[in-house]
Amino acid sequence: MPSLADLKQALDLRREEQLWRKAPLLESAQGVLIQLEGQEVINFCSNDYLGLAADPRLEEALIQGARRWGTGSGASHQVCGHQSPHQQLEEELAKLTGRQAALTFSSGYLANLAAVQTFVGRGDQVFQDRLNHASLLDAGLASGAASRRFQHRDYQQLEGLLKAPTKGRRLLVSDGVFSMDGDQADIQQLVTLAEKHQAWLLIDDAHGLGVLGEAGGGLVGQQFSSEQVPLLTGTLGKALGSAGAFIAGDQLVIDYLRQFARQYIYTTAQPAAQACVTLRALRVLQEEPERRRQVFNNIAYFRDQALAAGLPLMASTTPIQPLLLETNERALHWSQALKAQGLLVMAIRPPTVPKGSARLRITLSAGHSRQQIDQLLEALLALQASESQGVSLG
Ligand SMILES: *Cc1c(COP(=O)(O)O)cnc(C)c1O
Numbered sequence: 001m002p003s004l005a006d007l008k009q010a011l012d013l014r015r016e017e018q019l020w021r022k023a024p025l026l027e028s029a030q031g032v033l034i035q036l037e038g039q040e041v042i043n044f045c046s047n048d049y050l051g052l053a054a055d056p057r058l059e060e061a062l063i064q065g066a067r068r069w070g071t072g073s074g075a076s077h078q079v080c081g082h083q084s085p086h087q088q089l090e091e092e093l094a095k096l097t098g099r100q101a102a103l104t105f106s107s108g109y110l111a112n113l114a115a116v117q118t119f120v121g122r123g124d125q126v127f128q129d130r131l132n133h134a135s136l137l138d139a140g141l142a143s144g145a146a147s148r149r150f151q152h153r154d155y156q157q158l159e160g161l162l163k164a165p166t167k168g169r170r171l172l173v174s175d176g177v178f179s180m181d182g183d184q185a186d187i188q189q190l191v192t193l194a195e196k197h198q199a200w201l202l203i204d205d206a207h208g209l210g211v212l213g214e215a216g217g218g219l220v221g222q223q224f225s226s227e228q229v230p231l232l233t234g235t236l237g238k239a240l241g242s243a244g245a246f247i248a249g250d251q252l253v254i255d256y257l258r259q260f261a262r263q264y265i266y267t268t269a270q271p272a273a274q275a276c277v278t279l280r281a282l283r284v285l286q287e288e289p290e291r292r293r294q295v296f297n298n299i300a301y302f303r304d305q306a307l308a309a310g311l312p313l314m315a316s317t318t319p320i321q322p323l324l325l326e327t328n329e330r331a332l333h334w335s336q337a338l339k340a341q342g343l344l345v346m347a348i349r350p351p352t353v354p355k356g357s358a359r360l361r362i363t364l365s366a367g368h369s370r371q372q373i374d375q376l377l378e379a380l381l382a383l384q385a386s387e388s389q390g391v392s393l394g
Helices: 004-016 056-071 077-081 084-094 110-119 134-143 156-162 186-195 251-260 272-287 290-308 328-340 370-388
Strands: 033-036 039-044 101-105 126-128 147-151 168-177 201-205 231-235 245-247 320-326 347-349 358-363
Touching: 039 077, 039 370, 056 084, 056 272, 084 101, 084 245, 084 272, 101 110, 110 134, 110 156, 110 201, 110 231, 110 245, 126 156, 134 147, 134 168, 134 201, 147 156, 156 168, 156 186, 156 272, 168 186, 168 328, 186 201, 245 251, 272 290, 290 320, 320 328, 328 347, 328 370
Parallel strands: 126 147, 126 168, 168 201, 201 231
Antiparallel strands: 033 039, 101 245, 231 245, 320 358, 347 358
16 A cells, blocks of 8 residues: 555655646637636647637537537447437548448547457557557556567567567557657558558557548548558547547447447447537538648648757657657746747656657647747747857756
């Protein structure tokens, strides 16, 4: 049993190591301009890439959805919580991702647990990119399968691991877009390796969905078949501005999950009104491709300017544009200095990222104006200049 003194000691250590996390308290809806602790700030840290999280049409869908379907689903899907909007949403998500079927979950964390734990267990093996999302890493550990991790996008090392003969099933797991780096897995290489070494492939497309691919179907959706990528997960709380998540795949795979995925069976279905919001978001995605174009315009502009100015940008072509600052102190200092100027950018520190790779995780949205991006760039350049002049970090 841990004593309270143990807990306090661990908390003190967190503070000393500059790892203390404090949730910023928003006094407004999500968006590019938010109200934070009495101050209006420009938000560069949400995953609301298309600016849909407070779209009036989605809000209306929630209101109308609640009037029609109530506020609570009242039960798990298999008992009596599965309502028409859930059903319709599953069909639409299957269509968007070019799959036969889909199954919804109340969060991406749960969907990933289900996608791993339902298919592998003791005696099996899970192969993971080291930088996979925590939910995938946790899922592998919780499954009881042996976890094999390879260096980030090091597919040669992965092949070495896959060559070792093993009994049992093998599941190869990767983020599509890496959430703290913004770079992408080489899906084609993963598909080839999975085929060659008789492994199943699971791709988590949380940050690709709605942004990448033809019509926003993600990094995998229309580009790779379900034979190539049998398990595909995505989240609805990022680009789609809603909440929840899904697994998409062949009908047989989805039927199996419906019968055996504990994370689907033993939890209350998300409110149908939330499914109404996602359905509305999918329509916006289809009808307004300019949102996706705009986010890419913003990414290109930000990268051109930042690279020309010599800022330590990481290699990413997605809305996640991290600035590698290495130490926790430096990342915190930059984040605080930006906040003082009305710019919200999160410092990401270990254990979310490897030690020595603390960073600012800048995210861009279709909703950012050129002027707002310029404001961020100017502030970043000033910070860089003040460091190179040796101005104290005080
Ligand atoms: C955010 C995220 C998740 C978790 O999704 P939630 O719906 O927020 O629980 C899973 N995988 C990746 C890569 C993510 O970025």
